[in-house]
Amino acid sequence: MSEDLVTLTIDGKEVTVPAGTLIIRAAEQLGIEIPRFCDHPMLDPVGACRQCYVQIEGQPKLFTSCTTTVAPAMVVRTQNTSDEAHTAQVANLEFLLLNHPLDCPICDRGGECPLQDQALAFGPGESRYREAKRVYEKPLHLSALVNLDRERCVLCARCTRFCDQISGDRFIELYARGASQQVAIAPGEDFRSPFSGNTVQICPVGALTATPYRFVARPFDLSTADSVCPHCSAGCNLKIDMRRGEVVRQLARDNLEVNDGWACDKGRFAFGFPDSPDRITTPLVRDHGLEPASFGEVFGRIAEWTEGKRVAFLSGGRLTDEESYALSKLARTVFATNDLDHRRHLEGGELELLWAAGLTGVTYERVERAKAIVLVGLDAEQEVPILHLRIRKAARRGAKVFVIHHRRTRLHDVATHILCRPDEVAGLLAELAAGTSAAPAGLAGAALREAGNDGVMLIGAGALDRPGAADASLAAASATGARITMVSRRANDHGALRAGVHPGLLPGGRPIAVPEDRAEVELVWGQIPNYRPGRNARQILEACARREIDVLFLVGVDPLRDFPDAALALRALRNVPRKVVQSLELGSLEPYADAFLPAAAFVEKDGHFTTWEGRSQRLKPLRPAPGIALPEWEIFASLALACGSDLGFETLEELQEELGGLVAARESVPDWPPSPAPPPMAQGLELFTYPLLVDEGRLSEGAARLKAALQEEAFVEVHPQDAAATGLAAGGRAILRTEAGQAELPVRVTEHIARGTVFVPFNQPGLAANTLLSGTFATAVTLEPAHAAAGPSGGPADAQPEEVPA
Amino acid sequence: MSREPAPQPDVLQQVGAIAKGMATVFKQTFRKDNTEQWPKQIVAPPERSHIGRHLLNKHENGLEKCIGCELCAFACPADAIWVEGADNDPENPTSPGERYAKDYQINYLRCIMCGLCVEACPTRALTLTSYFELSFTSREEAIWTKEQLLEPPPPLGTDPVDREG
Ligand code: SF4
Ligand code: SF4
Ligand code: SF4
Ligand code: SF4
Ligand code: FES
Numbered sequence: 001m002s003e004d005l006v007t008l009t010i011d012g013k014e015v016t017v018p019a020g021t022l023i024i025r026a027a028e029q030l031g032i033e034i035p036r037f038c039d040h041p042m043l044d045p046v047g048a049c050r051q052c053y054v055q056i057e058g059q060p061k062l063f064t065s066c067t068t069t070v071a072p073a074m075v076v077r078t079q080n081t082s083d084e085a086h087t088a089q090v091a092n093l094e095f096l097l098l099n100h101p102l103d104c105p106i107c108d109r110g111g112e113c114p115l116q117d118q119a120l121a122f123g124p125g126e127s128r129y130r131e132a133k134r135v136y137e138k139p140l141h142l143s144a145l146v147n148l149d150r151e152r153c154v155l156c157a158r159c160t161r162f163c164d165q166i167s168g169d170r171f172i173e174l175y176a177r178g179a180s181q182q183v184a185i186a187p188g189e190d191f192r193s194p195f196s197g198n199t200v201q202i203c204p205v206g207a208l209t210a211t212p213y214r215f216v217a218r219p220f221d222l223s224t225a226d227s228v229c230p231h232c233s234a235g236c237n238l239k240i241d242m243r244r245g246e247v248v249r250q251l252a253r254d255n256l257e258v259n260d261g262w263a264c265d266k267g268r269f270a271f272g273f274p275d276s277p278d279r280i281t282t283p284l285v286r287d288h289g290l291e292p293a294s295f296g297e298v299f300g301r302i303a304e305w306t307e308g309k310r311v312a313f314l315s316g317g318r319l320t321d322e323e324s325y326a327l328s329k330l331a332r333t334v335f336a337t338n339d340l341d342h343r344r345h346l347e348g349g350e351l352e353l354l355w356a357a358g359l360t361g362v363t364y365e366r367v368e369r370a371k372a373i374v375l376v377g378l379d380a381e382q383e384v385p386i387l388h389l390r391i392r393k394a395a396r397r398g399a400k401v402f403v404i405h406h407r408r409t410r411l412h413d414v415a416t417h418i419l420c421r422p423d424e425v426a427g428l429l430a431e432l433a434a435g436t437s438a439a440p441a442g443l444a445g446a447a448l449r450e451a452g453n454d455g456v457m458l459i460g461a462g463a464l465d466r467p468g469a470a471d472a473s474l475a476a477a478s479a480t481g482a483r484i485t486m487v488s489r490r491a492n493d494h495g496a497l498r499a500g501v502h503p504g505l506l507p508g509g510r511p512i513a514v515p516e517d518r519a520e521v522e523l524v525w526g527q528i529p530n531y532r533p534g535r536n537a538r539q540i541l542e543a544c545a546r547r548e549i550d551v552l553f554l555v556g557v558d559p560l561r562d563f564p565d566a567a568l569a570l571r572a573l574r575n576v577p578r579k580v581v582q583s584l585e586l587g588s589l590e591p592y593a594d595a596f597l598p599a600a601a602f603v604e605k606d607g608h609f610t611t612w613e614g615r616s617q618r619l620k621p622l623r624p625a626p627g628i629a630l631p632e633w634e635i636f637a638s639l640a641l642a643c644g645s646d647l648g649f650e651t652l653e654e655l656q657e658e659l660g661g662l663v664a665a666r667e668s669v670p671d672w673p674p675s676p677a678p679p680p681m682a683q684g685l686e687l688f689t690y691p692l693l694v695d696e697g698r699l700s701e702g703a704a705r706l707k708a709a710l711q712e713e714a715f716v717e718v719h720p721q722d723a724a725a726t727g728l729a730a731g732g733r734a735i736l737r738t739e740a741g742q743a744e745l746p747v748r749v750t751e752h753i754a755r756g757t758v759f760v761p762f763n764q765p766g767l768a769a770n771t772l773l774s775g776t777f778a779t780a781v782t783l784e785p786a787h788a789a790a791g792p793s794g795g796p797a798d799a800q801p802e803e804v805p806a
Numbered sequence: 807m808s809r810e811p812a813p814q815p816d817v818l819q820q821v822g823a824i825a826k827g828m829a830t831v832f833k834q835t836f837r838k839d840n841t842e843q844w845p846k847q848i849v850a851p852p853e854r855s856h857i858g859r860h861l862l863n864k865h866e867n868g869l870e871k872c873i874g875c876e877l878c879a880f881a882c883p884a885d886a887i888w889v890e891g892a893d894n895d896p897e898n899p900t901s902p903g904e905r906y907a908k909d910y911q912i913n914y915l916r917c918i919m920c921g922l923c924v925e926a927c928p929t930r931a932l933t934l935t936s937y938f939e940l941s942f943t944s945r946e947e948a949i950w951t952k953e954q955l956l957e958p959p960p961p962l963g964t965d966p967v968d969r970e971g
Binding site: 105106110111138139214215216217218220221 | 891904905
């Protein structure tokens with residue numbers, strides 16, 4: 001980069017920095033600490049607190065170093081060398097403390113408070129103020145998660161700037177003037193931003209505090225360790241605070257390459273699940289009821305059950321890379337089956353292959369620097385929240401953002417939305433590839449073409465269910481020269497795919513049907529007994545329902561809740577003779593499982609999660625797993641031994657070495673046949689669904705405050721014209737009927753949804769939407785108004801499938 | 807390495823030193839005995855000597871002075887104190903203000919009676935008493951709970967365990 005460099009002197013030391021650098025940043029480079037409150041490296045400078053005064057030679061007045069940029073040959077003197085700057089800083093601290101209640105003993109920030117620390121380091125020590133202090137009602141509950149103590153606020157505007165500049169959720173504002181200036185929220189309004197916890201973390205005093213951590217601990221009680229968020233594929237770096245081995249708080253950890261220092265509220269506050277009282281701590285086997293057993297006993301049983309039988313594996317998206325790899329190897333070498341899958345969507349074709357091989361090359365940094373970004377079938381805020389923040393950052397830097405989706409997303413203030421029906425996605429992408437029309441899709445194409453290498457297409461996993469969308473998006477990317485990647489929601493979907501938990505792909509995105517690729521894996525694994533690509537998740541469940549599978553392994557997945565066809569999942573569970581479940585809790589699989597294997601939670605595991613970009617990030621074991629629970633890879637390795645085989649690794653290091661060799665990014669992928677076009681969608685209304693951020697998912701269990709603040713009850717969203725045509729009214733209730741089931745839900749009418757489509761969230765309280773689906777996340781639906789006399793609302797109970805005849 | 811032999815002190819000096827030492831011995835031998843025959847005889851310790859267990863004090867209206875701030879735990883050099891704060895129920899508060907101690911424990915196997923916790927306490931909730939009759943037969947017994955610490959100490963010499971001794 002050819003940036004202009006500027007050399008200046010601070011406290012007698014010379015430093016050379018790029019032009020435009022703030023003095024406070026240049027001082028940091030020299031290791032000179034200037035006290036500050038409002039300054040934050042991710043936020044625009046504002047100069048609100050006046051704490052960072054420095055003297056600049058030749059200038060009559062003091063300057064705030066957080067708002068003043070460097071100039072050539074500037075001579076800056078900080079509190080270390082200038083009495084004037086020192087006096088001003090001491091005076092300012094005394095001033096900031098005038099109205100401060102000094103209630104540190106009951107303040108959650110006490111012990112880790114920048115105001116305490118800087119008052120000690122740079123302050124006057126004593127206050128001359130003897131008059132009554134300003135008093136407010138305390139605390140004010142901005143939401144179920146965030147409390148505001150206005151007395152403690154130093155009016156630095158970090159929180160309000162975060163909401164303006166970063167999240168765009170402008171719920172709080174600085175209000176009034178002078179001594180009555182305060183952070184305020186509109187009356188009756190709640191701080192309903194999924195990023196609200198970040199304001200708590202960056203508040204330099206204890207004015208904003210989080211309810212789940214209220215009065216829970218002091219910094220010296222905590223053992224703090226680095227980890228990675230298990231909730232989505234954004235891969236936010238977290239600091240995990242534990243008191244007596246129990247997780248009590250999670251904070252975002254700065255990593256400019258990933259999360260910039262932010263985390264969403266789910267990652268921050270849904271930390272209770274590893275400490276759930278329902279964790280299983282020993283293996284369980286069903287004889288009469290489920291009874292505790294030793295691992296050896298259970299492995300023996302499983303070996304018996306699987307001997308010469310047809311076995312299939314389903315996994316979730318939250319195994320580590322290592323565990324996924326061990327699973328892939330176990331299934332293929334020990335059980336000679338390729339019936340294994342971690343996905344919930346249909347085949348992703350060549351796009352998925354590229355993603356599996358690590359060839360997409362889109363990173364957060366690429367997104368941030370992009371000049372044009374097109375999202376297809378991705379609600380970034382709800383599915384991968386920190387990616388949403390990066391897209392907003394790119395937009396602030398001038399990127400043109402387009403969203404092709406069926407429903408408006410929270411990018412609406414920075415992006416052009418192209419709302420379409422599920423079956424129109426492929427057509428729009430073709431229009432985008434042509435880039436000639438004056439319609440928004442054409443403009444998006446033109447913007448991508450203009451951006452060239454700086455164009456990015458982000459394809460949500462949901463889009464892969466839409467007819468022809470995956471292939472069309474790949475074609476659009478090559479036509480416009482944009483970089484393209486898939487973005488899947490769950491924390492390690494990408495790692496599972498790269499490690500080969502897929503019916504047709506071996507580790508590193510090597511198609512099992514391609515002899516050369518298979519040979520590369522066989523060099524490490526030895527002969528792979530079965531070459532035929534296996535069944536995908538849907539086909540596995542169908543085969544189970546038809547009794548074509550004898551033993552089904554469910555590894556960290558609950559098809560009853562996760563799979564987009566609840567009835568099929570139930571039929572499968574009822575008709576497969578043996579079910580082995582690896583999970584943290586019994587959950588809804590309790591009545592069906594023949595054996596439970598207790599798994600370790602993410603804070604107890606050693607391994608890696610792979611972000612949507614393909615970045616592998618380390619998880620460290622922060623504490624032992626409860627009881628005799630084991631990390632999944634150890635379960636797989638021991639199971640292989642019990643079955644008279646061997647996975648070839650005894651330690652995690654050996655496993656990692658093997659895995660590293662196979663999933664290293666490859667140069668190219670073999671040709672891939674175009675995906676078969678899924679059946680065309682019927683005319684009429686089309687229902688689509690995807691999970692919202694705070695849903696009834698198992699990892700959010702116990703996060704009552706988070707749910708109180710952000711969770712919505714199930715609803716159905718329709719376009720006004722569709723509402724009129726079907727006789728629905730906003731605020732009323734509707735009966736939805738699909739091929740799979742029916743439900744009754746409150747109606748929301750909005751123009752921000754494509755005509756002819758109907759949205760239902762996947763898993764909110766009141767409705768598990770998979771009871772309405774038949775295998776994909778979209779389906780034909782009919783709507784009618786519910787009358788007061790209508791029966792009880794739908795849900796799992798209504799969708800009980802008929803028993804398959806034996 | 808050889809050392810220089812120390813110069814020989816003269817005999818008179820040596821005798822003098824012995825006589826001085828023996829004088830001290832005899833003086834002590836015939837002094838009045840200071841040993842207290844505890845627990846047969848209970849001598850009240852000087853007022854405010856603060857040599858015994860802690861007390862968690864209450865306000866006159868019955869509310870606890872402790873606000874669960876953990877400053878005592880932070881100050882303690884022996885890591886003897888465990889505090890867990892919680893939100894007061896506004897209808898039925900345990901202490902004045904928002905915060906109270908949900909749990910409070912002192913481990914007397916660790917405590918060295920230094921009093922730093924008392925100095926740290928911002929509300930004068932925690933004080934040391936003169937009740938030193940602490941004897942335990944198990945580790946658990948040595949960890950005093952909040953209920954025990956809120957109880958003012960009995961007069962010295964009334965603990966049945968001590969009487970047996
Ligand atoms: S609440 Fe905190 S972050 Fe917001 S203005 Fe006040 S001190 Fe700054
Ligand atoms: S954005 Fe995703 S990875 Fe980041 S904190 Fe939220 S759920 Fe966790
Ligand atoms: S008296 Fe000293 S050692 Fe004992 S609890 Fe207090 S601070 Fe700790
Ligand atoms: S005893 Fe005093 S210092 Fe200890 S928690 Fe209670 S109020 Fe705080
Ligand atoms: S840090 Fe510079 S004015 Fe606040």
